[in-house]
Amino acid sequence: MPEDQPTRILVFGDRVRDEYILPLARRGGYGENEGINEDWKNHDQWIPMSRDGGVQMTADMLRWFFAEDEVVVAKIRTETPALKSLARLGDCKLCKDTGRPDSFRTAQVASKNVPENLKLRVERFEGYYGNARETLRSEILIELDLPPEQPDAIVINDAGTDLRQSAGDHPNAFLSAMNGLPENSGTDVILKMHLPLAEKLAWTAFRDAAGRARTRVVIVGASDLRLHYSGETTQAGAPIARCPSWDRVVEDLRAGVAARHGLLKTLVEGSDALIVLFDVEGAAILEGTSPDALKITLVFDPMRAEGEMAHLLPGDMVGKMNCFLASFTNTYLRPPDEKRETLLAAAVTDAIIDARLYAESCFTVETDSEGKLQPGYPAVRSLRQDYEAQLQGTPEGHALPVYVQLSPKLSAPCDETGNKTSRPQHPPVQLLADAVEETRAPGESEKTFEQLAHKIVSEGIEKTLKNLPHGRFGDLWTVDREEIEGLRAVNTLIQSYLDDQSDSKPLSIAVFGPPGAGKSFGVKQLVDKDKTPVLEFNLSQVGEEQLPGFFHMIRDCNLENKTPLCFFDEFDSRNLSLLKNFLAPMQDGQFLEGQTLRPVGRGIFVFAGGTCDTLDEFEFGLGNQPFPQDTKGPEEKSGLEDFEAARKLAKETKKADFISRLRGSYDVKGPNPRNGHDRAYFLRRAILLRRLLERHLDGIISQADKRASIEPELLTALIGVEEYRHGSRSMELLVRALARGHAGASVGRSDLPIDGQIGMLVGLESWRKLLAGPAG
Structure with a gap:
């Protein structure tokens, strides 16, 4: 649709009132024109702000792209007050190099009681109050002055309250609009849905618009999709891994659609396209109503995994999914040149970039029509223009988001299975x-x-x-899927451990790979060396009597309030004779010196293999591994002897106890x-x-x-x-x-x-x- 041609969008959804508080620190002292009568300025204060969220936020963001009269919002009338959310805001300092929020700083009381040039983000969400689902009145009226022309789009923000609780026996403009769509209409229906998914009025009206809506697109967050819910209907959550690699995400989505029961299957069968958002790092588009006809298109940041930006930036922003919805609607209704078959991916790409830029920005402070303070949304169109200008002149290795569209080859159809505990087996993506x-x-x-x-x-x-697709960890770049998954898993363990100061015992991780594969280099890229000192110990050159000295070095770091990264190289040398000396430090955080147990303190213990290339090799001799048959010849008999020797050594050195104390591991492949x-x-x-x-x-x-x-x-x-x-x-x-x-x-x-x-x-x-x- 050309941009100069008027567009009509009907917007339905739930009421939410977003309320915020901004703490201000006291200024201290008295100014020249201040006396004891203004002593209140020398106490901590807070500024209250509020703004309509929910469906009104959706409409406000749609008006970034469409004219005021092109966006028509339905009104909900009920005696029940709107749901309210509360969040604590913080003022941010911006990074000089990237322009992104870097850290929170203290906002101080100003002479006019409202500090200027605030860059605000949500420091902490305090929860919701009011309008619980069980207290909703049954008489919910949804009113809308329906324009005479057929709408170009019906946009639905279903947050699980008003809209899905409304009924057809009261005035309900939503049902009238949905049921009034003629066969093969040119109206697109776009549904953004939150928990609980795929139930009640909004979902059933959306699902039943098949054959009348031009396209039915449903947008959900991966975090919601993962949850199992027992409500109106019991829905098994989709077991989607939290993005150890994008390959794994595609495999999990494919398996979820193949399952006999579950949300993914329900959502795919009830829509023309399902968009699954992985925060602002990626989105998957699922098309096809049956497993054997499934098409998955991935739009993703090849360098980032789901949720990484949220960990890198201070705080959060309210409205990321609404921003995605508004930007997606704009491109989908008014495409520049894309053909219909590529339009979904183009709209998702635009939307995920805009949502990312929004997520990396800040609120300002505005005054509404009544003179009250409210948070001001960042101007996404301006953010996008700045981004595109920077993209042209930014050197390689820039931190700006670059997204890739890719439709993986699903080489085999998905098989349905009634066994909820088993995962369908498919060729790897x-x-x-x-x-x-x-x-x-x-x-x-x-x-x-x-x-x-x-x-x-x-x-x-x-x-x-x-x-x-690649992973970047400090100066380490890798394209190998298994290395990416292993490093991200280990990185998550390390960062969680460093954030949790209550964990007083060491974190133990094993790393395997051939000699010269770069085992130590990879792990060192996961920590900030200024905050996490690196201690290296080569165990092939020491005996038991030297280990207490190593543990004392770790204790010394703890006395300086630092958690060291302790790299124990070639821990599997010397016929595993040193393993048993690490059991107590790994399990209890203690080591034996003479006859005295001493605390070793916190530390990240990284055990690097010197004789085994993989964890599987190191585990040889453990568990219920079957004996090689010795009846077929000398080769099998030799294998039996090797296994029996490995099993004996494992028992003597307590290898199984050592492995049970590891919290993670990964294998480095090296250049061969x-x-x-x-x-x-x-x-x-x-x-x-x-x-x-x-x-x-x-x-x-x-x-x-x-x-x-x-x-x-x-x-x-x-x-x-x-x-x-x-x-x-x-x-x-x-x-x-x-x-x-x-x-x-x-x-x-x-x-x-x-x-x-x-x-x-x-x-x-x-x-x-x-x-x-x-x-x-």
Whole structure:
């Protein structure tokens, strides 16, 4: 619909009155014109503010994009007062580099009692009062001066109170509008729904508009979708993981639709499109009324997981979903050029960016028509214009949100299952592979992973990966799904532990990977080294008598009110002889010195494996693992002996007790392929290689466009060699050797050391073949 053509939007929803208090700190002392009569100014104060939320907030935000008379809001008349919410506001300091809120600061009493230039966010939600569902009056009148023309859209904000409690035996403009839609009308119906989901009037009227509404779009939050609810109907919540990776999210959504009972299936079958919001980091669009016809489109920030921005920013903003709803409606009703089949994804992309910018901004203070103070919403259109202008001139690695649209290949239809405890088995989602495939231009070879790896080294990590699923943890970048999930899980454990000062015992985590995989580097990126000192202990070089000294070092950090990150390298060396010495510190926070038990204090214990590449390898010899059969030959008999030896060692060293005290673990893959299906190792190598070039050969990287000048044959060999004998250590030694040999602004084969030295680091036959190039 052209922007100059009038639009008619009917808005229905629930009443909410949002009330706020802003605490102000006393100024102290007396000014020249102040005396004892104004002593009240020298006491802590607070400013009350309020504004209509709920359906009125929806309408106010729609008017960011549409004219005043284009948005018609239904009136609800009932004797029951509106639901009220209460929140405590705080004044924010803005970061000089990003312009985003950085931290709360103390707002002080001003001479006019209202401080100026306030940047407000919700510091704490205090809850709701009034209008409990069980006290609602049955006589709820919904009134609306219905325009003569058919509306272009009906927008519904169903928060679970007035609207769904209304009935058809009283004047109800909502039912009149929904039931009055003719067959195949051009009206879109957009429903934003909160708990409890998919029940009562708003949902049934929306669901029954099939065949009359042009499109029925329902928007829900992932947090609501996860909850099991027993109300009018019993709905099993969708078991969607809290975004350890976007691949896992897609798999969980697909499994939820396949389940015989549950909210996801109900919502998908009752709508033309279901939009699931993962806070402001992503959204999934589910289309198709049956599992075998399901299409999932993901719009996501490839660098962030659900809820990450909420942890990075102080406080919160009221109205993020309303902002999403308003922006989505604008693009969906007035698309620029998108075809109908791509319109949903385009509207969701616009809406999630606007909601993100809104979530990263602040309220101001305004005066309403009655002269009362109210919070002022940030001007989202201005935020969007600033964002687009910054996006053009911001260097790579910027913190501005960049969202990607991706429709994963669901290679097998979902199978229904009546067993609620079992998860349907499907081929794993490969978002990275799908995204890489989309980057391939017509006529390019199928070696897209290798080509992308070349681009990472030549053009930079930030520029190349910004549109691909990846994880970034400090200076560590990874594209491997399992590493992303493992690091995010461990990061959540660490941050929760650091936030909870009441936990007086150490947090224990294990990290496994081949030698040189970068186990210590990855974990160190998860903490602020200024606040969390790093202590490193190599257990392959010590005996039991030296461990108390290590624990005393940890105690010393606690005495300085700091929680250390304690990295115990090669903990599985020395035939696991030291494991039992960590059981008491891990479990009880105590260690034995002589005959005395002493407290070790808080600490993040990271146990890095030196002999096992994975947790599964370390667990060999435990549990109910079946014995290899010894009746088929000597190979099986040898396996039996190995298992029996491992089981005996596990009992002697109390391996099972050690593992039971771990709260988390993850496996690092390193720069070599793990198996024949591991294509991501090209990208893991490329990321590491680019970082090594920036550290040791920065002279070959252009300051203007950040391109690295490296001979193509050399780059092909560095990326594609069959094996680095000692993982990342071999890669770094090879780059260091190139740095010693090169002179000038580029590096090539002539800068390499002799073959004897190279052969200590890589598989020499594979290296020579790649280095020779196609002609060789």
